[in-house]
Each structure stands twice: as C-alpha cells, then as structure tokens.
Amino acid sequence: MAAPSLIDQREGRPRTVAEAILLVGGKGTRLRPLTVNTPKPMLEVAGVPFLSHQLARAKAAGITRIVFATAYKPEVFEEYFGDGSRFGLELVYVQEVEPLDTAGAIRNVADQLVSAPNEPVMIFNGDILSGVDLGALRAEHAARGADVTLHLTKVADPRAFGLVPTDADGWVTSFREKPQRPEDIVTDQINAGCYVFKREIIDGIPAGRRVSVERETFPGLLERGAKVLGVVEQSYWLDLGTPAAFARGSADLVLGAISSPAVPASTCERYDAALVLDGAEVAESAQLGAGTTIGRDGRVGADAAVYGSVIGAGAVIEEGVSVRDSIIGRGARIGAGTVLEGVVVGDGANVGAGNELLGGVRVSCDAVLPDSSVRFSHDAS
C-alpha cells in the first residue's frame, strides 16, 4: 500500500504527521484472570479502557496518527476505537501472526508508517500511566540529534526494572537487566516504556522474528555507536502490569493525582472520591472512597464499603460487603458480608456470602465460591 501523501493538497506545503506506535500485543499474564477475556490495555481504568487515557494524552501532545501493534485478542482494539475519527486521531491496526515481542512488534508495523527516515516516531507501551511531557521529549530528541530517546524515571526500589544509567549529558551508557544483587543497582533510573525513535532505526530492526527492545535492540544500538538519549522526568509514572498497580492507577485517575481528559463524569454526587458510571445503583448507606470506580450497571448494597477498588460493569456487591484495593471483574457477584482486600475476582465469578479473601488471592472467571460457614457480620462490634 502506498504511504499517504505528506503534502497538504490545499496548502501545497509539507504537512506534519506526528506519528506514534502503540504496543498492545502482550498477554498481560500478571493481571490474570482479568486478561482472560480482555487484553490489558483495554481493561477499564477510571471508567474507560486504559488506552483511552493514553490516546487522549497523545492527542493533547500533538500526535495525529497512531499505529497499533496487536497480537493478543487483536480484534478488540479496532472494535472499540475504529478508525479513530471519534477521538480526533487516525488509527491503524497491524496484527502479528505470532507475538514478536516488543521490538519485533515495532518492526512489524514499519510498512504502515508515513514518517520520513530521519523523522521521529513515538512509541508507547500500552500499560504505562504517565504524566510525562511528550512534546518536551520529542523536542529534546530533535535538539540533541538523538537516534533514540527514552523517557527514564526514578524509582525508590529499582529491583523489578531494567536499569538505564546515563552520563552527565544524558547519553545512555548501558542497559542493565533487572538487578539481582545490591551491587548491581548502579542507578535508580529505569526505562519508563516511552520512546522516540528515528524512523530509520525502526527499519533497521530485524524483521519477522521475536526481538526484545530492552534485551536486543537498545544494547545493539549502543554497540554500534548510535546516539541513545535518556531523558529523566519524574512526573507521575505507574506501570499498570500488576493488580495492585492497576487498582492504584485507576484510583489515582479518579482522585486527580494524574489528570486525563478521558475520565468520565460521575453519575452520583454523594461521593467526592469515587466514580460511579451510568446505570450503577449505590445504596444510600454504602460508603465509597479512595478513588473507587463502580462500573456501568453495577450494584452496591446497603452498608457495603468499597475503597480504592475497580468494580466491573454489571458486578454486584451485596450488603455489608467490604472491598479494599481490589479489582472485581464484569458481572461478578460478591455475597453479603464478604471481606476482600487486595484481591482480583475474574469476570462472572460468584463469591459466596461471609467469606474473607485477603492479600493477593485471585478468583477465576466464572468460579463459584460457596458461602462461608463462618459468618462475618458487618455490624458486629
């Protein structure tokens, strides 16, 4: 297919297409069972599929065209976002036959890019909630003449991340795998999952096989003497890959700790610190807070308390239930008096009354947990 013209026909001068690639093909295994039915970037965060926030932020930063690199459940993305006109963006979808890993996925969409070889293409991981100034990142990339620019952030505990040390001028000196020993922690700077690539660097990635951007592409670029820049920016940043981070990110959007034009208005004015979506019914005596979202057509019964949690569309929280820092899938039911803390409940699961599920428990989609013989009375002192 011929690339669309970069010449604005009416004006007769170059048209700027600010282009991005969105990596959305991962299986999201750490978020199972939520990702059994829905790819991670399409899970609802603060009332809308997570990507809605990313697209809104990209658009606000002047991006006009986004190519989705899909692999797992590819159809779901196009069904929701279509050609992007509803969102003021041009969206294009490319599907991998087999997952190609991050850099393989980037290379696989090269045919669909319209940028010239030396023009910048932004690349986003589809699971990062971030307030990074995308315009500033692109401007720095251009001003410094970089081949690739990475957004780096600093974290208190970098053990779970790839480390990216830089020299005094910001040029990346090496890429380090997750540190195993204390002496391996050479920096607190980590790869934040947002890059600017010169188009020609994308074309240079080997085609048709799995390639990891962190393990192969970036170290290979350094070896070949490419100019790889790290821009440290410590605005809000969260990788939504784990259940705890996912609930936290949704709550932070609801609470305004990070802003997104895509957060819908609440339909219930009683709660300052919660988002209630269309059709949801919340009993007068229920308490909602700490950034909780109640999904469309959800129900929260009398004396229930839901804090810091994401309740899926059509889910039912019965009376006296206590839910904290948890994610409840679509159409799930939580029986009266049950206590959930730091728990993930899959779509359609049925958790009986009077149970207590704590710290990291995951309930499969459509699982049925019987009522507990030990009854917890929500009004017992």
Ligand code: GTP
């Ligand atoms: P986990 O399985 O829980 O680690 O999640 P994940 O599969 O999303 O992997 P990870 O968080 O490391 O992925 C980072 C980003 O790259 C996410 O936005 C993924 O959707 C994306 N990604 C990972 N592997 C592939 C792939 O093979 N193809 C494509 N197109 N995207 C990928």
